[in-house]
Structure formats: structure tokens, C-alpha cells
Amino acid sequence: MPEFFASTARGLVEPLEKELKDLGLKVTDKYIGGVFFESNWEGCYKANLHSRLASRILKPVLDFTAYQPEELYNQILRHDFTKYIKPTQTISIDASVTESMMRDQRYVAMKVKDAIVDQFRDKFGVRPDVDNENPSLRIHVRAIKNQFNVAIDTSGDSLFKRGYRKEVGEAPLKENLAAGLIMVTEWDKQSPLVDFMCGSGTFLIEAAMMAKNIAPGISRKRFGFQNWLNYEPEAWDKVVQEAMDAEIEELPFKFYGFDIDRKVLNNAKDNAKRAGVDDVIEFKKEPVATVEPPVEKGMIIINPPYGARIGDEDNLRDVYRDLSFTLKHRFKGWDAWILSGNKELIADLKLKSTRKHFVFNGNIECRFLKYSMF
Numbered sequence: 301m302p303e304f305f306a307s308t309a310r311g312l313v314e315p316l317e318k319e320l321k322d323l324g325l326k327v328t329d330k331y332i333g334g335v336f337f338e339s340n341w342e343g344c345y346k347a348n349l350h351s352r353l354a355s356r357i358l359k360p361v362l363d364f365t366a367y368q369p370e371e372l373y374n375q376i377l378r379h380d381f382t383k384y385i386k387p388t389q390t391i392s393i394d395a396s397v398t399e400s401m402m403r404d405q406r407y408v409a410m411k412v413k414d415a416i417v418d419q420f421r422d423k424f425g426v427r428p429d430v431d432n433e434n435p436s437l438r439i440h441v442r443a444i445k446n447q448f449n450v451a452i453d454t455s456g457d458s459l460f461k462r463g464y465r466k467e468v469g470e471a472p473l474k475e476n477l478a479a480g481l482i483m484v485t486e487w488d489k490q491s492p493l494v495d496f497m498c499g500s501g502t503f504l505i506e507a508a509m510m511a512k513n514i515a516p517g518i519s520r521k522r523f524g525f526q527n528w529l530n531y532e533p534e535a536w537d538k539v540v541q542e543a544m545d546a547e548i549e550e551l552p553f554k555f556y557g558f559d560i561d562r563k564v565l566n567n568a569k570d571n572a573k574r575a576g577v578d579d580v581i582e583f584k585k586e587p588v589a590t591v592e593p594p595v596e597k598g599m600i601i602i603n604p605p606y607g608a609r610i611g612d613e614d615n616l617r618d619v620y621r622d623l624s625f626t627l628k629h630r631f632k633g634w635d636a637w638i639l640s641g642n643k644e645l646i647a648d649l650k651l652k653s654t655r656k657h658f659v660f661n662g663n664i665e666c667r668f669l670k671y672s673m674f
């Protein structure tokens with residue numbers, strides 16, 4: 301049975317493990333950046349289509365130790381890369397190198413590329429070109445302390461690119477991070493969600509897709525494995541058909557998004573439409589200071605600005621003060637989850653958290669905190 305590796309953001313490995321198990325996949329191991337599972341190709345297609353948390357589904361093909369360029373070159377030749385694509389298709393190498401004798405990752409990528417194109421040329425007399433934007437076969441090479449892992453990328457483009465988001469506001473959350481955080485809250489998928497600063501709407505769109513059981517990859521145009529010679533279109537069609545049959549048309553509750561910026565709200569509406577969830581999300585222009593509960597009961601989830609990328613400190617202090625006031629005075633009895641990368645601003649809320657989760661939003665270490673408004 302082939303083994304696959306689902307990669308994700310730091311802090312989301314446990315939720316990803318649970319998600320893959322819930323999809324019926326056999327998880328064999330986990331690692332800092334992801335989860336290993338064993339499955340046939342149909343299971344790999346399923347993970348690509350259904351995983352809300354994975355960044356990519358990789359298929360590891362080689363593990364070895366190499367100190368010198370020739371060793372690297374010869375080790376790469378041990379795997380037959382010509383079985384995946386035709387020589388007229390394209391490749392791209394993504395290399396990262398840590399604490400190794402060969403220190404330049406561009407050089408490592410070049411050596412790997414040389415070995416692979418030589419393999420094609422020897423066999424066919426023709427070599428694949430490199431296309432870093434849209435390759436038919438993307439190959440990932442990781443070296444840590446001279447220990448190399450090589451994997452082929454079954455996803456192609458990152459899975460957080462669902463295809464529904466064309467326009468974004470400032471500092472949007474990655475879709476898989478938003479989905480992972482929703483899973484951390486243990487939201488029941490049956491009660492209203494409210495985001496006071498929804499920006500391009502990522503939390504609400506991801507949550508609405510979960511509630512309507514819409515597979516996150518259903519509107520993506522293409523996955524890496526679809527370019528390959530071993531692609532099994534019948535298995536893929538079956539996985540897609542099953543996903544579409546399981547979608548839920550109507551929900552008995554809604555999602556509510558507020559933001560101060562009309563332009564980002566328009567983007568959010570367009571995104572929700574493309575994701576097939578515009579019928580269940582209501583967006584409204586409203587500053588956080590004056591937001592009122594749109595329904596009697598539900599859960600709040602917010603990613604306020606935190607200064608690292610947008611907004612200045614003084615202005616942000618006011619925003620957090622308004623947020624705190626609205627929560628305390630108008631949302632009694634609600635649970636609120638707040639994601640912030642700024643400890644000082646979080647302290648300004650003057651609220652006591654009842655749960656705390658650490659996660660990386662890009663390079664920023666963030667806290668995801670739960671507050672119960674008594």
C-alpha cells in the first residue's frame with residue numbers, strides 16, 4: 301500500500317490527524333509538519349478533495365543520506381521519475397536545506413533537476429522542461445543534516461487554494477488555517493457563527509462549507525495527480541460524485557459577517573458565492589463598536605487586526621477596546637474565539653481566556669483564545 305504525507309501548518313497536526321481518520325484513511329505516523337497515511341490512489345484523491353487542513357498531499361519516493369553533489373545525483377537516479385509524466389511535460393523542484401554539507405538550496409534543486417532530466421534523456425532522447433509556475437510534476441526535496449527526503453506532489457498547487465477566493469482584503473487567513481481553527485473550537489456545525497471583523501470572509505465561508513458538507517477542493521480546476529500517467533480518472537470521478545451526492549442543500553441556521561470596510565465585504569460576498577455558500581451568510585457593514593447579536597445564540601470567531609501587517613498600534617488599541625466592550629455588554633452567554641498575534645493587544649481586552657491554542661499564521665506565532673461571556 302503506498303504511503304502518503306499530508307503536510308499542514310504548525311499547530312494543526314492533531315486536527316489533521318483526526319480529519320484524515322474521519323475520512324477513513326489509515327494514519328500511520330505524524331511529524332512536526334504533517335501526518336503519514338497509507339492508502340491506495342483513490343484514498344490519495346479523497347484526501348486531496350476533502351482535507352480542509354492539509355496544505356499538500358505528498359507521496360514520498362526516496363530517503364537517503366548525501367554529503368556531496370555526486371552522491372545526491374546518484375541517489376536521485378535510484379527512483380524512476382519517467383513513470384509519472386511524458387518527456388514533453390514539465391517539472392519543478394522545490395528544495396529546502398538545513399544544516400547540511402550542501403548548503404545552497406538552489407544548487408541542490410539544480411542537481412536534482414539534472415539527475416531527473418538526464419533520466420528522461422537517456423530513456424527517450426528528450427527531456428522535460430522546467431516550469432516553476434504550473435509544472436506537470438512538482439518534486440519536493442528536503443535535507444536536514446544531510447538526510448534527504450524526496451517526494452512528488454500529488455496536489456500541485458497548495459490545497460488552501462480552494463478556488464473560491466479571487467479577491468482578498470488585507471492579511472487574509474489561509475483557508476486551511478481558518479478551517480483548522482474552526483475545528484479546534486469544536487463548533488457543532490449546527491449553530492450560527494458570527495465574525496465581527498470578517499474581512500474576505502474566510503472563517504465564515506470555511507465553516508459554511510463544513511456545515512453544507514461541500515468538499516473544499518470541489519471548485520478547484522486541477523490537482524497535480526491529474527497530469528500523471530498513472531492517473532485513474534474513474535477513481536477520481538467516483539470520489540467527486542460521492543462528494544457531490546453528500547452535499548447538504550439547505551441549512552436551518554445562518555452565518556453573520558461584519559466589517560468596517562465595504563470593499564472587503566463585497567469581496568467576501570463574491571467569495572461566498574463562488575464557494576456555494578452565499579445563501580447562508582449575511583454580510584453587513586458595521587464597526588465592531590456597534591455590532592448587535594444578529595440571533596439569540598451562537599458562537600463568535602474573530603481574527604482582529606494585530607499590527608504585524610496592518611493598522612497602527614494606537615488605532616488598534618481602540619479597536620480592541622471596542623471589541624471588548626461589545627463582547628462584554630452585548631454578547632452575554634456567548635463563547636468567543638479570538639486569533640491574535642499580539643499579546644499586548646490581547647491583554648487590552650481585559651478578559652480571561654478559558655482555552656488557549658498556539659498556531660502559526662505564516663511566520664507569526666499566534667494565540668487562539670476562547671472567552672466565555674458570562
Ligand SMILES: C[S@@+](CC[C@H](N)C(=O)[O-])C[C@H]1O[C@@H](n2cnc3c(N)ncnc32)[C@H](O)[C@@H]1O
Nearest residue numbers: 472473497499500502559560561587588603605
Ligand atoms: C486581519 S483582518 C481579518 C481577515 C479575515 N479573517 C480574512 O480571512 O480575510 C481584520 C479585519 O478587521 C477589519 N476591521 C478593522 N477595524 C475594524 C473595526 N473597528 N470594526 C470592524 N472591523 C474592523 C478590517 O477591515 C479587516 O478586514
